[in-house]
Each structure stands twice: as structure tokens, then as C-alpha cells.
Amino acid sequence: MAKEIKGFIFDLDGVITDTAEYHYKSWQKLADEEDLFFDREVNEQLRGVSRMESMDIILDGQDVSDEQKKKWTDRKNEYYQVYLEEISKADILDDMEAKLNKLKAEGYKLAVGSSSRNARKVLKNLQITDIFDTIADGNSVENAKPAPDLFLHAAENLGLKPQECVVLEDAESGVEAALAANMKAVGVGPEGRVGKAHLVYADVDSIDFDEILKKL
Ligand code: B16
Numbered sequence: 532m533a534k535e536i537k538g539f540i541f542d543l544d545g546v547i548t549d550t551a552e553y554h555y556k557s558w559q560k561l562a563d564e565e566d567l568f569f570d571r572e573v574n575e576q577l578r579g580v581s582r583m584e585s586m587d588i589i590l591d592g593q594d595v596s597d598e599q600k601k602k603w604t605d606r607k608n609e610y611y612q613v614y615l616e617e618i619s620k621a622d623i624l625d626d627m628e629a630k631l632n633k634l635k636a637e638g639y640k641l642a643v644g645s646s647s648r649n650a651r652k653v654l655k656n657l658q659i660t661d662i663f664d665t666i667a668d669g670n671s672v673e674n675a676k677p678a679p680d681l682f683l684h685a686a687e688n689l690g691l692k693p694q695e696c697v698v699l700e701d702a703e704s705g706v707e708a709a710l711a712a713n714m715k716a717v718g719v720g721p722e723g724r725v726g727k728a729h730l731v732y733a734d735v736d737s738i739d740f741d742e743i744l745k746k747l
């Protein structure tokens with residue numbers, strides 16, 4: 532029942548902004564340099580997945596030492612950080628900032644729940660850090676999505692029960708994490724990817740918070 536909803540937890544990449552393309556370019560550069568197979572299809576599997584798990588998906592069972600993997604993920608992150616310098620307010624997807632401000636004005640608690648260890652930097656460059664009551668990111672918990680830990684951490688910081696929170700996610704692993712956390716899940720993207728969510732919107736532009744509050 533909508534009455535129950537007191538807060539919203541937003542995934543970052545794919546919901547508030549589109550850093551996916553920068554992740555893609557950074558992994559592609561590393562893969563080209565190290566002769567690892569990588570393409571857009573593999574990249575699609577990395578949506579919402581942590582940095583080290585992304586490395587494992589790219590390696591696809593190849594035996595590489597932890598030390599080497601750490602070096603490669605560090606290098607990928609260096610490339611990514613350069614792209615992040617280019618991010619500005621203009622990179623907020625559609626009217627998401629207006630939607631966030633409206634929810635805040637209506638008294639809902641707002642959180643970020645992102646797998647990225649760079650989430651704070653992205654939010655700073657987008658100039659929207661202060662809209663959120665709490666930021667849960669890749670540094671906040673040990674178990675990444677699809678484990679519920681990140682979203683439970685965000686809800687705890689908001690002082691809310693899981694069932695009082697709605698999670699907005701563009702990744703299958705993120706929708707699974709929200710459901711595992713016993714929260715309401717709104718998927719952003721194709722049914723084949725986020726169809727397990729309680730409510731699905733094809734893109735950020737079509738997200739309708741009045742409908743979410745009415746239906747969930
Ligand atoms: P980093 P999200 C995720 O962000 C990205 O979708 C995913 O592609 C990336 O590997 C992950 O963050 C970790 O990012 O390397 O910056 O720590 O969708 O959870 O906001």
C-alpha cells in the first residue's frame with residue numbers, strides 16, 4: 532500500500548545518469564591492451580555488477596592471479612576516472628533532478644544505492660549530492676548486489692523499514708537485491724532484464740512517481 536512508502540533508494544548508473552558508456556570504454560581499453568575478449572555483449576553483463584566481479588566475468592574462467600586482477604581493475608578505474616572528469620549537471624538523465632526535488636519536497640527520504648566506489652564523485656560532478664539523505668555505495672558493504680546488503684544499509688541510514696522503501700534499478704542484479712531486501716522494486720529497462728520488478732518502466736523519462744505511489 533502506498534501509505535507505507537516513506538523513502539526511495541536510487542541506483543546511480545542507469546537510473547540517475549549513464550556512466551555505463553564510460554565503464555564500457557574503460558574496460559575496452561584495458562581488454563585491448565591485455566588481449567582479453569570484450570565486446571558490447573559482455574559489457575551488458577556488467578550492468579550493476581561490482582568492479583572485481585566485472586573483471587571475473589570478462590576473464591570468463593581464465594586463470595589469473597589475484598594480484599594481476601587487482602592491477603588490471605586499478606588500471607581500468609584510472610581510465611574511468613579520466614572520463615568522470617567530463618561529467619556535469621548536463622549528464623543527469625531526463626528530468627530526474629526535478630523528480631528528486633519533488634519527492635523531497637513531499638517529505639520522502641531519498642538515498643543512493645550504487646555498486647560504484649566512484650558514486651560520490653559522480654554525484655558531486657552532477658551537483659546533486661545534497662538532495663540525498665544518505666549515500667550507500669561500493670564502499671559501504673562487503674556483499675555486492677544481488678545481495679540485499681547495500682539496500683538494507685541505505686534503509687537503515689534513512690531510519691526506515693525495508694517495506695517502507697522503493698528501489699529504482701536498471702540491472703537484473705539490482706532488482707534481485709531489492710526483492711531479497713523485501714523492498715518494492717521498480718525496474719528501468721526492458722522486461723527481459725528487469726521484469727522481476729513489481730513495476731517496470733522502459734526508460735527513465737517514463738518513470739511516474741504518482742503511479743508508483745498508487746500501485747505499490
Ligand atoms: P566502480 P550502479 C555500477 O553502478 C555500474 O553499473 C557497474 O557497471 C560498475 O561495474 C559498478 O557500478 C562498479 O563501479 O568501478 O566505479 O566501483 O549501477 O550500481 O550505480
Ligand code: MG
Pocket residue numbers: 542543544545546578579700701702705
Ligand atoms: Mg545501475
